[in-house]
Amino acid sequence: MEQQDAVRREGKLIPVLALATLIAAFGSSFQYGYNVAAINSPAKLMKAFYNETYYDRIGEYISEFSLTLLWSVSVSMFPFGGFLGSLMVGPLVNKLGRKGTLLFNNIFSIVPAILMGCSEVAKSFEMIIVARLLVGICAGLSSNVVPMYLGELAPKNLRGALGVVPQLFITVGILAAQILGLRSLLANEEGWPILLGVTGIPAALQLLLLPFFPESPRYLLIQKKDEAAAKNALRELRGWDDVDAETQEIWEEDRAEKAAGFISVLKLLRMRSLRWQVISIVVLMGGQQLSGVNAIYYYADQIYLSAGVRAQDVQYVTAGTGAVNMLMTICAVFVVELLGRRVLLLLGFSICFTACCVLTAALALQDTISWMPYVSIACVISYVIGHALGPSPIPALLITEIFLQSSRPAAYMVGGSVHWLSNFTVGLIFPFIQVGLGAYSFIIFAMICVFTTIYTFLVVPETKSKTFIEINEIFTKMNEVSEVHPEKEELKDFPPSTAGQ
Known part of the structure; x- marks a missing residue:
């Protein structure tokens, strides 16, 4: 009780x-x-x-x-x-x-x-x-x-x-x-x-x-070894005095990771016990940026103009699209613990895939069918909704959840690098893709969306309401390493269950 x-x-x-x-x-x-x-x-x-x-x-x-x-x-x-x-x-x-x-x-x-x-x-x-x-x-x-x-x-x-x-x-x-x-x-x-x-x-x-x-209690306890400061931070953040169970859980994680020591990016990439975690972050961060979100915004003004929006009014419609993006992200805040991370990723990338496919057809036919520009506007809004539900917010959250304390900073360096290099690449090459393929450029983004959806369905586990330890146990089995394996890299001697996170 x-x-x-x-x-x-x-x-x-x-x-x-x-x-x-x-x-x-x-x-x-x-x-x-x-x-x-x-x-x-x-x-x-x-x-x-x-x-x-x-x-x-x-x-x-x-x-x-x-x-x-x-x-x-x-x-x-x-x-x-x-x-x-x-x-x-x-x-x-x-x-x-x-x-x-x-x-x-x-x-x-x-x-x-x-x-x-x-x-x-x-x-x-x-x-x-x-x-x-x-x-x-x-x-x-x-x-x-x-x-x-x-x-x-x-x-x-x-x-x-x-x-x-x-x-x-x-x-x-x-x-x-x-x-x-x-x-x-x-x-x-x-x-x-x-x-x-x-x-x-x-x-x-x-x-x-x-x-x-407060500073992060996990940082204070695991990296600074300051138990008093960590407990004070936990008391502030939880609103009650008895934080011993959560402190013990953090100590267990610390003891399990001591053999790994400092984990650099190179060590992270070589560790068998983190193989699927690293692959998942690269795929999800790459999918987030390469799925066409920046291209959709780039094309949006042209789509609005072709639908009859006056040039001086496009700025207001663009702001309206930004408002939709914000409202759907608010929705994600409330449903992420209800539906879970995996469901939002699958739903979001599936919506983006569908929107890219229909948008390709609508742009190709907009000069021959009078109402096609309105379909294009619907595709833009649908894409923004889909991306805001899963592909935009979930990948960064998953980095925190699927890596333990010692490997988390290096994991964020890998995920962040993929994010920004992908962002830079799209900005650099999309204008050339647009010139070469025109409306059909969105087929490339649709393929990336469907690949990321399939990968998520086959590989990415649900992390909702699980402790970091429990999530790591799932990946231990996926990586086909024993809980106490030769490198002693991530997970060792955890109790069967822990009360606090």
Whole structure:
């Protein structure tokens, strides 16, 4: 009865846990989403600024090719910075902790916010390019560290819901950038530097507020060996004094992992006991970015125009699409613990596959059948709904769940690198695919969606309401290693069941 009561109590979202989640996600994940979208609305104004600045220096306007190249560099610096940020995750979270890394990461938001905000006054487009690189590093770190931090703070029966919150704030950031990027607000000659500089505000708030909230108890206990601090953090996060059962479970994990020691990325890739976990993260993170989500947004304006939406109104329809994305991610927060991670992945990728197939047909036929553009709009909205339910929020959550403490930082480095390299690749090659294949380019994305769906169905287990230990036991069997195997890499001498997570 006592154990049942403990499990029941773990389900409570007490104010400390809720506020820590909101501050971490708003201060970090929001910026990722905001900076993805903020540069889109003022693109023409910023290109004009590049041209005028070059003319003031040289006395002639920049060539069309050079201007396109400069703009491409400005855009691509963000995913490249994201890749660099992902490579920094392991060393920083092990040295500074999860909360400490988030606080340190605000440097990579506040400094570029100042640079972008002052770029027009300073007559320097180079400041924008450097700032995009720095804010990309910020996004690369936050996209990995926030899910890790929240996953280690949360009790097992809230871990899924809290793990989706970072993706929710990414969509809130995108929507905020789309709204502030309306031409009647900040996407104008006077307002675009402010639009870019707004990203520093959430960082400043996080820098002020997050220090008052606990560090990850698992980090404090396993890596810092500070049991008193870990117990204090658990008491704050759970709302009661008796945290011995959960502390014991964390100690058991620590004892089981001691033989592994520090796990680098190379060691992670070589470990047989982590084979299917690593493959799953690579497939899911690659599928998330290569399934066409960026291409859908790229095509959306053209689809809206072909359906009869006036050019000046497309910005409002785009913001409406962003609102749908946010609302469906809110839905995912509430259903992830009800339906499970696996079901949302299968459902989401299946919807995206269907939407890509129908969209291909609709785009091919839109000049011959009058109502086809409306089918295209329905496909865009359907795709956004499907991606927001599973492919967008679940993969980062799964990294926290399917790796234990010693391997988790390296796993996030691998997952983050795949995420950002895939993002960069799509941005680089999609324009060429579009020129070569036109509407049929979405067939490629449909194939990736169906492959990821099949892989998820055959390989990825359900992790809902399971402890990290129980999830690891599932993969131990999949990897065909004994619970105590020669390398002693992940799982050893766990008790049959544990009460706390």
